[in-house]
Amino acid sequence: MNDKPAGGILIIDDDRKISNLLRLYLEKKGFKVSVVLEPEEAEKEIYLQKPELIFLDYRMSPLTGKDLLEKIRIRGNDAPVIMMSAYRRRDGDMEMKRLGALAYLSKPFDFGEIESLLKKIFPRR
Amino acid sequence: MKEKTVTIPFARFERLEQLAAVLESIKESVVITDRHRRIIYANPGAERMLGYSRGEMAGKSSSRIFEGIPGNPPHLADFVEEKADAAGWEGEIFNRRKDGRIFPVALTVSPVLDREGAVVGYVGISHDITRLKEYEAARRRETERIEAEVIRRTEELAGATEKLAAQQARLDAILSGxxxxxxxxxxxxxxxxxxxxxxxxxxxxxxxxxxxxxxxxxxxxxxxxxxxxxxxxxxxxxxxxxxxxxxxxxxxxxxxxxxxxxxxxxxxxxxITVRKKTESLVREKNLQLTEINQELKRLLRVKSEFLSLISHELKSPLTVIKGYLKLLSDKQLGALGSDQEEGLRAALTETEHLEYLINQFLDIAQLETGKYELVKKEFDVRPLIRDCIRTVKESVPSQKIRFRIAVGKDAGIINADKNKIRQVFRNLLENSVKFSPEGGTITVRGERREDSALFVVEDQGVGLAPRDQVKVFERFYQVSSPLTVKHGGLGLGLSIVKNIINLHDGEIWLESGPGKGTRACFTIPV
Missing domain, CATH: 3.30.450.20 (PAS domain)
Known part of the structure; x- marks a missing residue:
């Protein structure tokens, strides 16, 4: 994995306000960030942008974050994914692990938690 | 005495010879005596019966043979003679053989008369009736046996009849009853x-x-x-x-x-008319219950969907509010004046409190629908307790409270859902902090019992009245005290804790008294 954030972070969440907040936070941290609001477009963007990290919302329509993750994993994409959800953390943990998500991030965000995840993914930054 | 000579014509003589031949050949004993009972003739039948030869018997008194035999009447000979003189006599007497054996005989004694009708002697014909007597005795015994049997059977029958009548009466009573x-x-x-x-x-x-x-x-x-x-x-x-x-x-x-x-x-x-009606009623009620059950399931589904909706619809705006407040108050979006900073910090604190309340509400709802499944594993609870204390301390930095941990290694290792146990300690510690006086000490103790680990979170706070010690585990229950008013909350914390402990098959209780502090105790089976 490239330690430079140049490959960028992709946020996939159909909630524009939340996506913007997260983008703002990540950009302030110096990351290059793109946002996809339509889950149907997400897969295409993943292949085009080749992000180094994906923030993926669990609950989207018509395609859920879980469906999307399954889809990209089947096609061999192993980009690190942080699954976001307003559901309680415990419900998601097991399932996310099964699907190969790196971490599970509950909403509302704890920026401290995001920061430690970023440090783990990009240790030399 | 001179014997009289008798002349017999030939034809008569021939007849006499025939008679003599008959006498000689018959089975019966024939003995002829003179009128003084002296034997003048005995046939071979008599020899066989009595065991004497004719020579031995000739001239002997016939009465000497059967006189004095036990069973015969005394003076039998005289008696027989008297009877025989008149018209002859027949009867049964006992006789004695030469070898002394006594046996019964049927005896007929007839007088022998001369031409003038005077008795000149006697003819005794006797027949050994030993076999007959034996047969009669046997018959008599058999008759007696049969009679006895008849009596016994009759008595039995009478008893059985009586029993049968009693049974019949009992049966009648049962049948009619x-x-x-x-x-x-x-x-x-x-x-x-x-x-x-x-x-x-x-x-x-x-x-x-x-x-x-x-x-x-x-x-x-x-x-x-x-x-x-x-x-x-x-x-x-x-x-x-x-x-x-x-x-x-x-x-x-x-x-x-x-x-x-x-x-x-x-x-x-x-x-079974009543039973049938009841069954039909039960069927009807069952049908109703099934419908109610389906409705309840539907409501449960609605509740679950509602929870999901709340999660999303409340938390999404909260994410945006909390996120921007955090970015603002951390000055990531520009410098702030002191009033702005204070205002933003207050807004952030309240938002975090709102998040905490929503989480509590979701927790209790999830635990009470029974849908929560524990993810158990073995872990050391001591680092978790230290972690919880740190977090709680951070949330009340101004309050001067000391924390102590007294958990032995043997009690520290438990098999439980780590995240849920974290929630338990967080809740209990937050409660203790709420009600602790300035400078008070909160102690977390742990000890290994026979089949469980016991944990106690102990404070030196205001304590609880006995009534409140049970009630605090109910949802939305608030102890009425100035401190509660000060700290607010939904009154769900201990209810959540109790649900979590119960899910682990453990027990939870409080030990307290007004002014004596509170000990929140719970067990986790090992």
Missing amino acids: VAEGVVVINSDYVIEFMNRMLVEWYGERTGQKCHQAFFGRKTPCPVCGVKEVIEGGKDFFRFETTDRRKRHYEVVATPLVEPSGRRRIIEISRD
């Missing part, structure tokens, strides 16, 4: 017996056809005890039926077989 209807029906469907209960139900119907009497039918019923038991040969046939009065019965038919082989049936009927 039972709540079931009892009927005996023969192979022609004719009622031979009805007990009192059945008579009460249908009136006296003995002699009528059962299908007519009970069901108003001209032909036998489609389901019929007579057919099944008598024709079908079943030993037991149970069926349910409804009579012409629309009452329901459970009937058990069994065979009643006479020694002659003639079969009848006995039917015992129980009125």
Whole structure:
């Protein structure tokens, strides 16, 4: 994995306000960030942008974050994914692990938690 | 005394010879005496019977042979002679053989008369009746035995008859006392017996056809005890039926077989009308319950969907609010004046509190629907306790409270859902902090018991009245105290804790008293 954030972070969440907040936070941290609001477009963007990290919302329509993750994993994409959800953390943990998500991030965000995840993914930054 | 010479004509002589030959050959004993009982003739039959030879007997007194024999009357010879003189005598006496053996004989004594009719001697004909006597004795014994047997049997029969009568009386009492209807029906469907209960139900119907009497039918019923038991040969046939009065019965038919082989049936009927009605009612209620159950399931689903909606719809805006407040107050979006900073910090604190309340609400809802599944694993609870204390301390930096941990290694390792146990310690510690005085100490103790680990979170706070110690575990229950007013909350914390501990099959309780501090104790089975 490239330690430079140049490959960028992709946020996939159909909630524009939340996506913007997260983008703002990540950009302030110096990351290059793109946002996809339509889950149907997400897969295409993943292949085009080749992000180094994906923030993926669990609950989207018509395609859920879980469906999307399954889809990209089947096609061999192993980009690190942080699954976001307003559901309680415990419900998601097991399932996310099964699907190969790196971490599970509950909403509302704890920026401290995001920061430690970023440090783990990009240790030399 | 000079003997008289008798001249006998030839023809007569020939006859005499024939007679003599007869006397010589017959089985019976023939002894002829003169009138002084001296034996003048004894035939071979007499020799065989008495064991004396004719020579030994000739001239001897016949009476000496049977006189003095036990069983014979005294002076028997005189008596016989007297009788014989008149018209002859016959009777049974005992005689004695030469070898001393005594035996019974049938004796006929007839006088021998001369031409003038004077007795000149006697003819005694006797017959050994030993066998006859034995036979008679045997017959007598047999007769006695039979008589005794007849008496015994008669007594037995009398006893049996009495017993039978008692049994009959008892049976009558039972049959008329039972709540079931009892009927005996023969192979022609004719009622031979009805007990009192059945008579009460249908009136006296003995002699009528059962299908007519009970069901108003001209032909036998489609389901019929007579057919099944008598024709079908079943030993037991149970069926349910409804009579012409629309009452329901459970009937058990069994065979009643006479020694002659003639079969009848006995039917015992129980009125199950009430049971049937109850069953129908129960069925109806069950149907209603099923509907209610389905409705409850639907409501549960609605509740679950509602929870999901709350999660999303409340938390999404909260994410945006909290996120921007955090970015603002961390000055990531520009410098702030002190008033702005203070205002933003207050807004952030309240937002975090709102998040905490929503989480509590979701927790209790999830725990109470029973949908929560524990993810158990073995872990050391001590680092987790330290972690919780750190977090709680950070949330009340101004309060000067000391924390102590006294958990031994043996109690520290537990098999439980780590995240949920974290929640338990967080809740209990936050509660203790809320009610602790300035400078107080909160102690977390742990000890290993026989089949569980016991944990205690102990404070030196205001304590709880006994009434509150149980009530605090109820949802939305708030202890009425100025401190509660100060700290607010939904009153869900301890209810969540109790649910989590119960999910682990553990127990939780409080030990406290007003002014004595509070000990929150719980166990986790090991």
